[in-house]
Amino acid sequence: MATSNKLISVQHLVKEYNHGTVKALNDCNLDIAQGEVVAIIGPSGSGKSTLLRSLNLLEEPTGGQIFFDGVDLADKSVDINLHRQKMGMVFQHFNLFPHKTVLQNITMAPLALKKKTPEEAQKQAMELLERIGLADKAGEYPNMLSGGQKQRIAIVRALAMDPEVMLFDEPTSALDPEMVGEVLDLMRSLAKEGMTMAVVTHEMGFAREVADRVVFMAEGKILEEGSPAELFDSPKDPRLQDFLSKVL
């Protein structure tokens, strides 16, 4: 559900690596509205992950600006850790803590960073686990779970911080095909609830069905963006046409 309320604004973002020899992002401009679901697609190495990771400053921009709720993240008075807490991040490889139980994985950050009481944190964690049908796994360790279960737990772990935005970096790429659906279903339900989401994805079906807007990147640039119908049914840029001819 998109509204006109701009939550994130990326302006002329540049990210260089190796002393400028690699330009991962080359003058990227992107706005994300409150409640909007933006899918970022494009060939391997086009800068999708770098753009996503820049939003919570896992990558420090070389140039340009990122505004969150109107605040320039480069401003020295911005508390980056506080900013990161507003953004839930879900990675390709789950990144659950292997030596913590499922429940501990979910309660850790709310206890440490949000100063929730153990009762509050556990109650919330159990509600989240119930939501995804995995309450019975609360006491287990991640290595006892399937990939789809791990990823759904990684998603609710991020939700336990009550984020304003969820960032997904190819959340289904490492999953066996039969587990992709359960993760996409959970993401679909978050989108329906109005969660603001940016999703780097190779799942074109998901992008078409769930995204409000699709962004196509190549060679560090955003070459085209629009509604799923615009991008998938009437692609204009030849590189997007070529990309779609290979992936659809």
Ligand SMILES: Nc1ncnc2c1ncn2[C@@H]1O[C@H](COP(=O)(O)OP(=O)(O)OP(=O)(O)O)[C@@H](O)[C@H]1O
């Ligand atoms: N830490 C780094 N050091 C040097 N180069 C990097 C680094 N991270 C990314 N790059 C380069 O930046 C470019 C963009 O990478 P990025 O991972 O953002 O692409 P991507 O579109 O997400 O690719 P994929 O779909 O394969 O994950 C690539 O050329 C990559 O090799």
